[in-house]
Structure formats: C-alpha cells, structure tokens
Amino acid sequence: MFKNAIFQLHWFFGITAGLVLAAVGVTGALLSFQQPLLKAFNPGVLSVRADGRTVLTPEELLARVQAAQPKRKPVSLSLSGDPSEPAKVGFAPEPGAKPGPGGRRRGESRYVDPYDGRLLAKPRGEGFFRTSMQIHRWLAAGEVGKQIVGASTVALVFFCLSGLYLRWPRRWLDWRAWLRLDWAQKGRSFLWHLHAVLGTWLLAAYLLMSLTGLYWSYDWYRDGLYTLTGKPAPDEGPRRGGQAAGVPNVSAGSSSAASVAEAFRAFHAAVPSYANVTLRLPEKPGQTLEFSYQDPEPAHERANNRLELAAGTLAVVTHERYADKPIGQKLMAGILPLHSGSFFGLPGLVLFMLASLLMPLFTVTGWLLYLDRRRKKRAARAAAAAVGDEAEGDDALLIAYASQTGTAERLAWQSAAALRAAGQRVRVRPLAALDATMLSNTRRLLLVASTFGEGEAPDAARAFLPNLTGGPASLAALRFGILALGDRHYAEFCGFARAIEIRLRRQGAHALFDTIEVDDGDPLALQAWQERLSVLCGTRVHGDWSGPAFASWRLVERVCLNPGSPGAPVYRIVLRTEEHADWQAGDIAEIRLPAAGQTVVREYSIASLPQDGRLELLVRLVRKHDGTLGAGSGALCQRMPIGSAIALRIRSNPGFHAPADDRPLILVGNGTGIAGLRALLKARARAGRRRNWLLFGERSAAHDFHFDAELRALQADGFLERIDLAFSRDQPERLYVQSLLAAETQRLRAWIDEGAAVYVCGSLDGMAPGVEAVLRAELGTDGLERLAAEGRYRRDVY
Template sequence: MTTDLNSSPLSASQQERLAELLDGISEGQLFWLAGFLAGKCAGGSGSTGANIADAENAFQPVAPELTILFGSQTGNTEELAQQLAARAADKGVSAKLLDMADYKPKQLKSEQYLAVLASTHGEGDPPDNALDFHEFLHGKKAPKLVGLRYSVLSLGDSSYEHFCKTGQDFDSKFAALGATAMVERVDCDVDYEDLAEDWINRVLEAIVSEAGANQPTAASSVTAEQAPASIYSRKNPYTAVILTNQLLSGRGSDKEVRHIELSLEDSGLTYKPGDAVGVYPENNPTLVGELLNALGFDGEQRVSVDECEVSLREALAFYREITLLTPPLMKHWADLANDDALNALVADSTELRAWTEGRDLLDLIQAWPIAKLAPQELVNLLRKLPPRLYSISSSQTAVDDEVHITVAAVRYSSHGRDREGVASAWLSDRMGEGDQMRIYIDPNKKFALPDDSKPVIMIGPGTGVAPFRAFLQEREEREAEGENWLFFGDRRFRSDFLYQSEWIKWRRDGLLTKLDVAFSRDQAEKRYVQHCLKENSADVWAWLQRGASLYVCGDAEKMAPDVHQALLDIASEQGGLNPEQAEDYLRQLNRDKRYQRDVY
C-alpha cells in the first residue's frame, strides 16, 4: 500500500515509521487500524498515560465482519453455516448469517469477508434458495470484487456426475470477478463433518490472523434460537424403538411400502411438519459375507474405523458404503490395480458412469481383483455409510413422543444379480417391532407450512405424500382455517392408494378441501399428477391468486420437472404470461416461500 505523506504534519522520522507500518498492510488490518485511531481521536487530546489508557479501553478496534451465505435444499448446509456463525462469535469475529434467497447481491461490493456454503441439487443445479444469487453472480450485472476475501464450502454426493458443481461455480466466478480466496474451496462428500469442521477452523484462523479480533462477541440471534433442545444429533444419534412396522401397500401391488412408527420417549427430540428423520442403516449381511469370501478375508480380523477398533465384518456392515461405486473410489482402485482397461474406463467419465450404474463393490472386486489388498487398506478406501433421510409423515402435535416415516422398499435386478436399497430393504426385511435403530431429526425450514389461514396445494405421488399426512395432522390439531388440496398419484387404485382411509376421512370432515388422484396403470394411457394439475388449471390458478402455497415432494428426476412444466403451462394459459414471465412468476413464488420442493 502507498500513501502521500508530503503534506503530513508528522516529523520525518514519524513519517518514516508510518510508511514502514503501512507497507504491505491488508485491507482488513487497515479497517482495524482505522477503528483504533478513531478511538484515540475521540478520547481527547490529553497527553497523560491515563487518558490514553481510557481512550484505548473506551474504543476497542472494530471486529472484522464476516458475512455467511448458505444455499441449502435439505438443511445440512444451513446447519454448518450456523456452526460457523457461532464459532465466529467465539473468535471475536462479527458474523452475519443469511439465506442466499434473502441476500441483496448489491451488498457484495461492500463485504469485507465472505463465506459461501452451498449444496448441489439434481444434476449439478443450485438449491432452490440459491437460484437468484447464482444467476446474478453469473450474469452481466455482477460487480468487480477486487478486495473481497472469500471462501467456499461445497456439499455434494460423489456418486453423482456433477459432484459439488454449485460450490465450484461460485468459487470460479468469485475468482473471475477479482475476489481472493482466503482459504481454498473444500468439496465435501456425504461424510462431510470432518472436512467441514476443518474448513470452519481455517476460515476463522485466516480472518483472525489477517484482521485481528476483539473479545468474543454475542452469538447471533439466529444461531441462539436454533440451538437444539436435545442432546441427540447427526453426530450423536438417538436409539429409537420401533413401535409399528406395518405393510401399507395392498395385495397385488408390485411395490412394498411400509408405515413405520418410532418412539422418541425421553429423547427431547422435537420436529415440525416438513422435517425429515435421518436413519443410520445396516448393510445386508449376505452381501458382506460375499465380499469377505471374494477377498479371502477373515471377517473377525480387527481394523480401525473412525478411531475405533472393530471387526472387519462390523466395519463393512455398519460403517462403510459397499453398494455404490463413486468416481473417487474407482480412481483409487485403478491406481492399486494398475490395469490398462480400468485406467481407460476411469479416464472416460461417460463410460465410467455407465459401468458403475447398478453395480457395487462386489462387482468391482470380481472384475478387477487386487492381489495384495489388506483389510485395513480396503476400509480406508471406502467412504462412510451415510444416513438416509425420510420425510416425516406425522405431526408431533398429534402423536406426541412418536415419529412416523413412510418407506418404499427398493428391489431390482442388475447385471445378473438381485439388488436392494440399503436402508429401505433393511427396514422392510430385517427390522420389526421392538427392534432399535439410530436416528436423528433433520430440520427442513425450506418445506414448512404457512400461516393457518393460508390455502395450500400439496403434490405428492408415491411416498412423496408422506409430509402431507404430517401437514394435515398438524392443521387438524391447530384447527387451521386454510383450505387444503392434495394431488396424489401412484400405480393402482386398489393396491397403492397410500393412507387412503385417512384422506377419505379428512375429505369427508372438510379438512381436505379437494382431493385429486392419478393412478398410472389403471388405464391404457398412463396418467400422472401433472395431468391432474393441467385438468384443474383454472382452479389451481385461482387458488394461487388467493395466496395459496405450492408444495412438491417426491422424485426429482422426472416427476418434479414434469410438475414444474405443468405449473408453467398453467401460468401461461390462465395468467396470460409468456414463457419467460411464467418462469419469473414461479421464481417469485419461490422467493416468497410459496413454492417449496422436497425432491430427491
């Protein structure tokens, strides 16, 4: 940094010392110094040591300011952002915690330090609450950000092709706009806790080292309000007893859907309609045995897993992912196998994705065995077995110390072998009443009921209907006045009308104002929920004009885009909007928290 001292009232020696001090000073340190000098000036012109001390005590240096932005679809990223805010307060850093949907991008030019936490949704897309910010940053109006210090934490799932793309987009764009990374971007897989904690520590260390900090500041009100009441969490799951494990689908269904009720007694866990339950599953013991046989390993051999010593059999059953082949795993395996064909496969992302689809660790071992692979080396190669999230299908106001989930067992054949979903088959086949399972509550504020007086439109085919059972239980208990309209779809009326008796009762009692259903296999031409929406275009538009909130839950790959397109068509046909205006209309509903999606 340079400055003009020619007109300074300072002596030559003072000017020399000041120039030496200012040489190489950072912007954050300059802000600190400005605050300190302002305090000195405001303290008066007295020359005694006491006056100087009084001025120093009365005017402490201004704390460095960190703005924390989060883009989150399910809530994990928001939780990490809250942790960063709390830790910042402990370090004397003034932190502002903001949802990206609520952030005004024009403020970027005045930010001192910026932390961006973002998950990736769908096929590399930003989460719904990050769409506007992502679009602004990549648009023509994005400002130059020279002087901004930033860092990005990106959450994703390495089994998907566009792993952590949203965070990578933010990072590259900030750099292109002239901002400087104080800590390099970190991309987190489903076992994100350790990497995220290390990133939080390094970000705060960078700020404190560069700008200095005061005494610990008060934690933000947002963080304080959201402090969990229970001691149980993702890191410390609660052991819940299964009260009910009931087959929900009817005779003749080609799907197995189960209604499961869990006890939360004495846990202190609370939840709201729209939240999810995180379930820690167990791998199929048959598959574990086949893996041990294929490798020639003794299942009782001791290995180290997450700082604990367990048997290899336990490690593969409870702690490691063995049913998905991720690109990082394939790359590590190729390095060990040193096989030309495997190296070529890993180098071609399209071919790699095609080969790994529907295959698991046993397929990989059989295709490319590694002669000198040690048990501990295998454990170190595999990522943690992540919890599975299930939308809660009950209202705690109605069921008290219970939580209900709706689970569809996943079973299929692929590459000559029968396969199954890890958690869904475990819950369906090997868990019954009285058994215990480890769970935690995963809050989802992005999928919450509006005021009691507001109408809601709920679109939930298959097990996507689960949270809407919770919505109606809650509204019934609260005697809410708002109208309720449910669109439900599945394969067959006779066998797949999930919770049919409850919907019919609520319709008869008037709680459920409208009920429209679509059963795709009951007629020659397949019929889905989007067709119901289009058939009720005028009424859907009328409800939206009266302030109704839209909720969509279920399949992200096909259903959610088809429903979105149906809503665009309704806005165009009923509202007279062109395609761009219709998209803007739905985007505004999203900003107003009137178009919320829980899709997976």
C-alpha cells in the same frame, strides 16, 4: 409501515390502558348480577313473606313510615307487583348533607314491609357493590380517575378496531379462520392465539361496552348521543314541576294525604297492570304527580313508562310509553342495559359478564407477549452486537447460506457462533437476500451452499445466480470462501456451489481458500472447514459440527400398505422412543444402519407429528438389479424383527416446514412422498387451516392409495378442500400427477394469486421435473423463480 404503526400503538396502549381495563372489567362483572346477589344475601329484607297477609294501601304505608320517621320527609314511594318483594320509600336529603358525585345532595332510600309498614334493615353488601361501582366508573379516585377510565375506554375502542385489522385472515369469509381456537398450540403461539381468537369472539361485546361506557365519561359524548337520537338530554337540575295557583299540596303528612289514594286510583285506571311503579311525591303545591312504571314483562330494567297526572283534577297530562318511543330514544333510555348486556336478555347479560370477567386475560396475555417480544429483541440485539452486524467495517464477515433441507443453514449459524466466540464480527443472511450490489459492498463472504438434485440450487436460492448479472460487473474487493454440501451419488456433485464459485471468480472476486466440498456430511471435510475458519480469524475456533446425536428408538410396528400392487411393496414403519423427541411436519428422520461392513445413513420424510406419540415412516422396499435388497429399506422392511433397536436422529428441515400463516397450500406428490405431505396436512388441520389442495399419484387405486381413509376424513371435515388423484396403471393411457396439475392451470393460477404455496414431495425422477415444467409454463421462468425466492415453492424430493 402502516400496519406496523398500528401494531406498535396496539401493544403500547395495551400495556398501559390494559391494567385499568382489567380493573374495570372485573368490577363490571361483579355488578352484572348485583340485584340477584343482594336478594340472595338478604332474605327478609329484599324479599318478604306474604303468608296470606293483606298489602297496605299506599296512603296507609306512607302514614306508618311517617309515624316511624316523623322528622324525615318522604319524597317517593315504590311498589312492586310481586307480593314477595318489599316496597321502597325515598327520603329527602337531611339538612347539612354533603353533595355526592356531580354536586347533588342525595337522600336515603329504605326498604319497607308492604304488609305492616315496618322499615327493614339496610341490605348487607350494598357498600361492597357501591365501592365496586366507584372503581368501575372512576377508579374510586374522583375526577382524575374518571378521566383515566374515559381514556382507557377510548383505548378499548381502538383495541377492537386495530385488533380486527391486525388479525384479518386471508380467508376472511371462512368463520373457522376467525373463531376456531386450537388448544394444541403451545408457548407464544398459544398466547397469541388465545389473545386474538378470544378477542374476536368478544369483539362485538367490547365494542358495545366501550361505546356506551363513554356516556358516563364525557359530557360532550353524552350530549352528542342525545342530539343524534333526537331525545332531549335529561334535566340534571332541581325538579321544576308546573304549579297551579290555589291547588292543595298532595304529599304524605299534609292535610290532603288521602289524595295519594286518589292518585293511585287514577293511576290504576290508566295502567291496569305493572311490574313496578314509583310515585314521586310533589315537592311544591300544584306540581303534577309523576308515576314511573314498568310493564308486567319489561324489555329490560330501564324500560320505563312515565305517567303525569294534573294536581287536583288528576287528569292525564302526559303518558309516555317505552314501547312507543322511536328506536333512537329506546336506545338512549336503555344505555345502561346496552352497557351491561341485559338489553339482550339473560343470554346477553351472561355474555357481557363473561366478557368483563375475561378482560384481565387480555391484559395478561398482552403483557406476556410483550415481555416475550422484548426478551427476544434484547437477545437479538445482544447477538447482533456479538456478531458485529454493523454497516461499517471492512473486516465484518458475511455468512450466507443456501439450504434445501436445513443442513446448510445449521452449519452457517454454527460457523457464526464459532467465529463470534473467537472475537469476530459476523452477520448471517440467506443467499436469496443477497444481490450483486450488496456483494460489491462486502469485503469478506463465507458461503455455505447445498446442491439439490442434479446440480440444482435450493429452491429459495434459485434466483441468486441470475440476479448477479444485474449489478456491478466487478467484485474485485470481495474475498470469499465456500463450504459446498452435496452427495457424490449425483453426477453434478456440489454443482450449485461450483457454479457460484465460477461466477464470483469471473466477476473479479478472490477466494480466501479452496472450496471445501462435503460428501453426505463427511466429518473430515467439516473439520477442514473449521480449520479454515481458525486460519481466517487467527485463533482456534471450536464447535460441534457433527449435528444432533443419534438416539435409541424401537421398531414397534410394520405393515405392508399395498399387497397386490404392481409396484414394489410399501411399508408403514412405526417407531417409538423413551427419550424426549420433538419435530415439525416436514422434518427428516436419519437412520444409522450397518450394511456390508460399513455404517450407512439413509434419510426418510417423517409422516407423523409428535402429538401422535409415535414416529411414522413410509418406506418402499428397494430391490437392486442383482436381486439384493437396499441397505435401509431391506433392514426396516424385512430384516429387522419387531422390537429391534434403531439409531435415529431428527434433522430439522425448515425448507419444508408448513407456512406460519393460513395461506392456501397446494401439495403435490407421488408414491412414498405422501408421507411428508401427510404430516403437513395433519399440522394444518391442527392449526385449523383448511385451504389445502392435494394432488397425488401412484400406480393403482385399489392397492396404492396410501392413507386413503384418513385423507377422505380430512376432506369430509373440511381440512382438505380438494383431492386430485392420478393412478397410472388404472387406464390404458398413463396418467401422472403432473398431468393433473396441467389440467387444472386455471385453478392453480387462482390459488397462487391468492398467495398459495406449492409443496412437492416424492420422486426426483419424472414427477418433480414434470411438476416444475407445468409451473414454469403457467407462471413463466421469472414467476417461478420469484415464487421460490418468496418461499412459496418448496420441494422435498429424492
């Protein structure tokens, strides 16, 4: 609940304050290199020719400026230690000048050639940067704009902290989980990845920018910083220098103008070298002379030192050096360099400029994510309205599915779509989300249930039957219909669906129609289900129940991976198609092949990713007792020549897809089961998810370690944290993959406690039951069922 509230606030402020921060960021980037840019645009103004000329003395320079501008009063003189830079003279505000921001009247500053005293032209581009600063500070909208920028800056602090909280990875000590950007991602995943990972890269810069930016937004914040650092706030009123009676005024154009030369001689005596110096000329008789200067190599552009000389005697009154200040006062003196990044030198300035320039990226990606989420929510609301997912209404249909490979889930949604089109109100739920109490409040239930292996429930639905015993004893108000999916090659054909029917009937529920059992996707049985739905809703329902169409693929490569193995040959089969094909790790390739006068579909786990540009299978050549070859393996491994056309379709298998998050993954398999595990590992590596543990078993290490070089490379690159191998024929005592797991129960428990999911791929005979026995012994029956219900125990076994 708390995390959801933080998320809602994050996106709400993001689509509002984000627009302001985008403008502030772009203008901030423009201001980062303001002075170098102005200097480049203004040769002869912000840079002067030395050519062996002699620099005028300060008093000569002031005298020539005063002669050129007799009606204006100089109040400051700035000199540079660089002979190629101009001097600068500040003039007092002219009478009647309008106050600027903050209510103060400001005079004009002009650049001066230090060699002849000429007033130089006003630099081009100053107006542009002045406007940029006004937008950056207050959106060029006065006090109202200042408050908007201030509030948006506070929002930026919230974005930094809430974003850190929202994306905190499970493996928070692994820097890759924080900082690795995966350019292979697409769509919404890529937008979120870009938003989150780049935000992490720049989080420290944004946090420092915002915390220092508030200095110019709120007086109370600025005063608090000065109080915290022990530095008195600067006097914003008129300068109040000390005055000694009878001491003459030391200013340009006065009778004692020559005292400027004496003042600079006193300054040079105290400060032998400098990068630049500014003398603020006294405004009243007897005021001290104040020099502000920087060392030859200043820490940053605001690392100023201050020297005050007594009027008349020119004795040192105060000499404050930046290097001698406490750290807090250094930070306050450098608040602008901290804000711009120049406090950390050129690398910091470049980093902060890029961070500012990237600010609109977060606004754009945030908006796109928001609009995508809004569109999906709107579509979900529309779908819910069409389905009739209301809490009241006895005629609302509940469709539940129990799916191992995705077929039952697909048929459940197809049924819902057909019923919606016929005017029915429908809701769809996974069977694992139902319990006896929910069923007691349901009037009509349609159940699409797969049976896995020898009469077993799909992994995610294993806890359903035990949970029925914990609710009301009677389900007399419930009417149900079941579509049972199975394979008659197994002794317990449709065993799980039959067990559900028996339990529901025992608890008083009544069948809407006889259970329809589907043998290996039998189209006639699916047509019967469609007819039952038509009777149920009183009108003809339509829909395509046949699944995706077969496409034409071509056999382009076939390699035996285990010559010399004591076991049957295993072939790596490579297929390509000219049509668009897409799949996820864990999906199934269904291949239609002619065999003995009939057409058969055998299924194979896909061992590659779409990004590989090919579909790879791992097929073991099956030889029957009579010596004949298996229909599918015989055709793929031997009979079909390279270049042959193959009818293939890809079936989504969401029950074996990789986790969407970065939780640890324990992959267990044997034999050709490495195919599905390989695809999962490749997908995890592309996503930068490194906590993967593989336990693999085969006959011989010398011949049957399929994809060994690839797996070792993944381990060397850090994407496979651990590999445990069991080669049963390499030692006198047989060693199997379940034995490896039993020897690592402490590690197994630790990984599961950290949220790991267990994926098992391979043989249903021996390996899969053996692995489950180890898990049950370590976790207990309830623990294993809970793991399955949470989607953390998944199997693709055959």
